[in-house]
Amino acid sequence: MGAAVGTDEKGSVNVELNIIPFIDLMSCLTAFLLAAAVWVNIAQINIQPKGKTRDTSNVQKDDETVTLSVLVQADRIWIGLSRVNEFQEIQKAQDDSHWAKFEEALKVHKASAFFSDRHDIEIAAESTTAAPVKYNDVIKAMDVAIKVEFSDVGLSDPAGLSARPSL
Amino acid sequence: MPVHKVGPRLYHSIPFKHLVKHSGSAHGGRSSNISLNLVPFVDMMTMLVCFLLMVFSASGELLQAQRGLELPIAESKNILQQAPVIIVTNTEITYQGQLIMQVDAALRDDTVGFKIDALFERLDAEAKKIKETVNLGQLKDKKLAQACENAKQNIRPKPGEVCPDGLAILQADEGTDARLINKIVNTAKAAGFDNLMFAVKNK
Numbered sequence: 598m599g600a601a602v603g604t605d606e607k608g609s610v611n612v613e614l615n616i617i618p619f620i621d622l623m624s625c626l627t628a629f630l631l632a633a634a635v636w637v638n639i640a641q642i643n644i645q646p647k648g649k650t651r652d653t654s655n656v657q658k659d660d661e662t663v664t665l666s667v668l669v670q671a672d673r674i675w676i677g678l679s680r681v682n683e684f685q686e687i688q689k690a691q692d693d694s695h696w697a698k699f700e701e702a703l704k705v706h707k708a709s710a711f712f713s714d715r716h717d718i719e720i721a722a723e724s725t726t727a728a729p730v731k732y733n734d735v736i737k738a739m740d741v742a743i744k745v746e747f748s749d750v751g752l753s754d755p756a757g758l759s760a761r762p763s764l
Numbered sequence: 765m766p767v768h769k770v771g772p773r774l775y776h777s778i779p780f781k782h783l784v785k786h787s788g789s790a791h792g793g794r795s796s797n798i799s800l801n802l803v804p805f806v807d808m809m810t811m812l813v814c815f816l817l818m819v820f821s822a823s824g825e826l827l828q829a830q831r832g833l834e835l836p837i838a839e840s841k842n843i844l845q846q847a848p849v850i851i852v853t854n855t856e857i858t859y860q861g862q863l864i865m866q867v868d869a870a871l872r873d874d875t876v877g878f879k880i881d882a883l884f885e886r887l888d889a890e891a892k893k894i895k896e897t898v899n900l901g902q903l904k905d906k907k908l909a910q911a912c913e914n915a916k917q918n919i920r921p922k923p924g925e926v927c928p929d930g931l932a933i934l935q936a937d938e939g940t941d942a943r944l945i946n947k948i949v950n951t952a953k954a955a956g957f958d959n960l961m962f963a964v965k966n967k
Binding site: 616619620623624626627630631633634638639640641642643644645646669722723724725729730731732733734735736737739740743744752754 | 816840844923938942
């Protein structure tokens with residue numbers, strides 16, 4: 598890069614910088630960064646496969662422990678407590694307002710004495726050919742659970758839930 | 765359209781004569797150099813480069829874009845890490861870029877144990893390879909080696925620093941049937957992958 602000092606008049610202190618190499622460099626760097634940029638920000642939800650039917654090592658061996666189970670169905674979401682056998686049903690709505698209700702319900706459970714110091718939750722999706730459940734709904738349920746600080750999410754078979762509603 | 769006599773047309777229809785007069789051109793009898801103010805251009809380039817450097821992320825290289833794959837959106841901010849990738853698009857299941865089977869066929873298959881055998885074979889082989897690497901202490905990343913030591917003592921790992929033993933990424937289309945997800949999770953679990961990362965798009 599060249600620099601010429603005092604080119605205009607005698608004794609001038611103006612410096613003329615040749616900025617063309619700078620512009621070239623910037624253009625190349627911009628082109629590279631635009632080409633290599635990742636426009637979609639990817640994250641992850643970490644889960645452990647759990648359930649009575651599959652991995653017995655992951656199941657709470659202590660029968661005294663109450664487990665919070667969530668069953669996602671095509672038209673409703675069930676929240677259940679094992680041992681207590683208490684179930685709450687949330688009907689799915691067209692406008693997705695059921696997720697707000699689901700979050701509120703989980704918050705109530707999180708604040709209860711059973712789960713105030715625990716982070717585990719079981720989630721299962723019961724999908725059939727007639728009433729399919731989409732993966733998006735499972736992810737949404739997990740995302741809400743993590744948001745409410747149930748960070749230890751276990752994905753289970755519907756039959757493997759600790760608390761399963763009898764339909 | 766009328767036919768005109770051939771000849772120069774520059775500046776006839778476009779009113780740029782004032783520019784030429786001030787800046788100098790062959791017609792004006794002065795220098796033909798036109799001085800451009802490059803300062804705004806350099807400013808813009810600098811800001812663009814700074815912005816692109818700030819948003820530059822390397823996590824995208826972990827996942828492959830594939831046709832028929834729209835990841836679900838979630839609020840989770842946990843970052844991904846390197847692991848074997850199972851991809852489920854709306855038509856096919858692939859593992860590390862290789863086709864395993866069609867989605868329809870996987871949903872029709874109601875074999876005992878709810879496993880996908882073709883996927884299980886690949887995952888099982890990979891799980892054994894990873895386990896051997898971890899057990900022999902051949903992990904290059906010291907943080908991951910430490911994470912494996914911590915896992916033995918049941919210490920919770922930091923996000924992005926999970927022991928690679930039993931860790932896999934599931935990248936599935938948002939419209940995938942949950943039955944298929946259950947099958948894949950069962951298969952991964954049976955093969956020894958008991959820690960799955962579900963890839964999602966940030967809100």
